[in-house]
Amino acid sequence: MDMTPQRWSTTAAYLDDVFGDQDEHLGSLMPRAIEAGLPDIAVSPAxxxxxxLLATMADARTIVEVGTLAGYSGTWLARGMHADGRLITxxxxxxxxxxxxxxxxACGLGDRVEVRRAAGLDGLPALVDELGAGSTDLVFLDAIKSEYPDYFPHANGLLRPGGLLVVDNALGSGDWWIGEPEGNRPAHDGADRLNRMLAQDPRYDAACLPIREGVTVARRK
Ligand SMILES: C[S@@+](CC[C@H](N)C(=O)[O-])C[C@H]1O[C@@H](n2cnc3c(N)ncnc32)[C@H](O)[C@@H]1O
Structure with missing residues (x-):
């Protein structure tokens, strides 16, 4: 398939147009964040x-996110979990x-979402100790792409059987795209390595969707 950048951005715009409907809170969140000086690097509405949808399908009561930014993806995730669920980001x-x-x-999720001041490689192992192995229904990775392979053992420790590991930027980001030669960009190599680890790991069923910059979903068996 001819996946030129032009066609790719047309596809992303189409997906946001058709599947990206959002309420006033979500619609204004990133514009307000950008005005406050945060970078424009959240996931898209689609x-x-x-x-x-994945949080709902995972019947999620406990979700862990790595990389909060302004809380845009976290708000979507939290809205998919049970009413008594919790998100630690x-x-x-x-x-x-x-x-x-x-x-x-502001959007009524304050009592169910904890923003924890921690880097992924510190916060994830601490959460395995704190919440326990197999405690978590969904882990969403969206922080340092070169660290993705190192997040995986901790995310695996957290996930229950049937739980989902979801990975953003599985195919690219602003300044790199998958398929470049290895060794040029740590972000590329981190995403590529995690994709291959998940695809080959007999404990997981994994697939990657080319939505925006790529989302890999792996279900722990
Ligand atoms: C791509 S943004 C996250 C976007 C967010 N998930 C969304 O879509 O709304 C990455 C975030 O990870 C944070 N970050 C940077 N280093 C980190 C680390 N070592 N561990 C966890 N998060 C980190 C950045 O400050 C930034 O807010």
Whole structure:
């Protein structure tokens, strides 16, 4: 299939147009975040809706996210979980964490979402100790792409059988795209390595959808 950048962005725009309907809170969240100086690197509305659907399909009561930013993807995820569910989202940058916390409170999710000031490689192992092995219904990775393979053992420790590992930027980001030669960009190599690990791991069933910058979904058997 001819997947030129032009065709790719046309597809992404189509998906947001058709599947990206969102309420006033979500629609204004990233514009307000960008005005406050946060980077414009959240998932798209269509990916957000997909995350909500996955949380619902996973019957999620406990969700862990790595990479909060302004809380855009976290809001979609939290809206897909049970009414008594909880989302713990890891974010080491105080400005991002504080903005996200305000947003979760403003849309009525403050009591079910915890923004934890931690980097993924510190926060994930701590959560395995704290929540216990097999405690988590869905883990969403959206932080440092070069660290993706190192997040995996901890995410695997958290996930229950039937739980979902969901990975954003599985195919690319602003300055790299999958299929480049290995060794040029750590982000490319991290995403590629995790895709291949999940595809070959007998404990998982995995697939990748070319939605926006690619979303890999792996179900722990
Ligand atoms: C792509 S953004 C997350 C976007 C968010 N998931 C969304 O779609 O709304 C990545 C976030 O990861 C945060 N971050 C940076 N280093 C990190 C680390 N080591 N562990 C976890 N998060 C990190 C960044 O500050 C940034 O807010």
């Amino acid at each position: 990916v957000g809706r997909f995350l909500m 890891l974010e080491p940058v105080e400005k991002h964490a504080a903005f996200a916390e305000d947003g979760f409170a």
